[in-house]
Amino acid sequence: MIFKENLLKDQVAIVTGGGTGIGEIISTELAKHGADVVITSRDPEHHKDIVTRIEKLGRRAMAMPADVRQPDQIQGVVDRAMSEFGRIDILVNNAAGNFVCSMEQLTFNGWKAVIDIVLNGTYVTSKAVFPVMREQGHGNIVNIGATYMWMAAPYVGHSGAAKAGVLNMTRTLAVEWARYGIRVNIVSPGPIEETEGVRRLVDEAGMRERVVSHIPLNRLGRREEIAWAILYLLSPAAAYITGNNLVVDGGAWLNAHHYGLGE
Ligand code: NAP
Numbered sequence: 411m412i413f414k415e416n417l418l419k420d421q422v423a424i425v426t427g428g429g430t431g432i433g434e435i436i437s438t439e440l441a442k443h444g445a446d447v448v449i450t451s452r453d454p455e456h457h458k459d460i461v462t463r464i465e466k467l468g469r470r471a472m473a474m475p476a477d478v479r480q481p482d483q484i485q486g487v488v489d490r491a492m493s494e495f496g497r498i499d500i501l502v503n504n505a506a507g508n509f510v511c512s513m514e515q516l517t518f519n520g521w522k523a524v525i526d527i528v529l530n531g532t533y534v535t536s537k538a539v540f541p542v543m544r545e546q547g548h549g550n551i552v553n554i555g556a557t558y559m560w561m562a563a564p565y566v567g568h569s570g571a572a573k574a575g576v577l578n579m580t581r582t583l584a585v586e587w588a589r590y591g592i593r594v595n596i597v598s599p600g601p602i603e604e605t606e607g608v609r610r611l612v613d614e615a616g617m618r619e620r621v622v623s624h625i626p627l628n629r630l631g632r633r634e635e636i637a638w639a640i641l642y643l644l645s646p647a648a649a650y651i652t653g654n655n656l657v658v659d660g661g662a663w664l665n666a667h668h669y670g671l672g673e
Pocket residue numbers: 426427428429430431432433450451452453454456476477478479503504505506507508527531554555556557598599600601602603605606607608
């Protein structure tokens with residue numbers, strides 16, 4: 411346990427993409443620290459284990475299939491969360507889509523698909539929880555960025571552009587919604603172990619040694635380390651922090667020009 415067990419006691423969180431990869435660990439870490447968790451993503455197969463695991467931690471969990479690109483479906487999740495749990499304190503906008511492709515090869519459909527999930531999806535879910543959080547007079551939104559969102563993003567330019575949009579939206583919402591007691595921040599991971607995208611990069615493409623050798627802390631990140639950064643932003647210790655970008659990458663972006671990923 412990295413923080414006090416009751417850090418988020420009886421708070422209710424929605425985690426998009428909360429059944430796989432980093433999202434799965436975000437969901438369980440929030441539950442370990444006292445939150446009830448609503449998980450949503452498209453595929454119900456991604457929800458089975460996570461609900462059971464959260465319930466075993468003694469917290470309530472609910473999973474509901476929905477696509478972040480569809481405002482009606484996301485509204486359905488918010489309505490159901492409210493009828494089951496009666497409040498929404500936390501939203502973690504973790505859902506994303508990505509694939510490796512040069513801008514030269516990228517089709518307009520590929521570009522639109524990623525912008526739609528990452529940028530429009532973050533807009534849709536944030537807008538859907540907003541009336542609830544405004545009414546409550548408090549709320550905490552954490553978006554998930556990526557370190558390539560403020561640099562060139564060779565071979566993931568679609569994702570880089572979408573995440574850059576999320577960074578800007580984070581700052582705008584932080585300013586506009588502060589008056590309602592809603593804080594909005596963004597956590598930006600570097601390459602994280604036990605995720606499908608990174609497995610493909612470091613294992614299948616044989617890039618592990620090369621990538622790790624340019625990370626000052628000399629290893630890939632762990633999924634828990636992203637969840638812990640989120641927990642910090644949700645905690646009272648971060649009560650005066652909004653519109654911030656918390657980078658969790660072992661110092662990698664400071665060294666990014668050495669990656670040579672675009673060579
Ligand atoms: P992941 O395993 O690919 O998870 C993506 C999640 O998003 C899945 O649960 C997926 O579930 C959900 N999702 C995709 N499209 C959706 C849609 N249209 N509507 C609702 N849910 C949707 O990703 P990850 O590697 O864990 O990454 C998690 C977050 O960290 C992402 O925001 C990613 O950009 C960011 N990040 C990751 C890394 C890394 O090293 N892995 C580095 C930097 C940033 P369904 O298929 O069931 O919809």
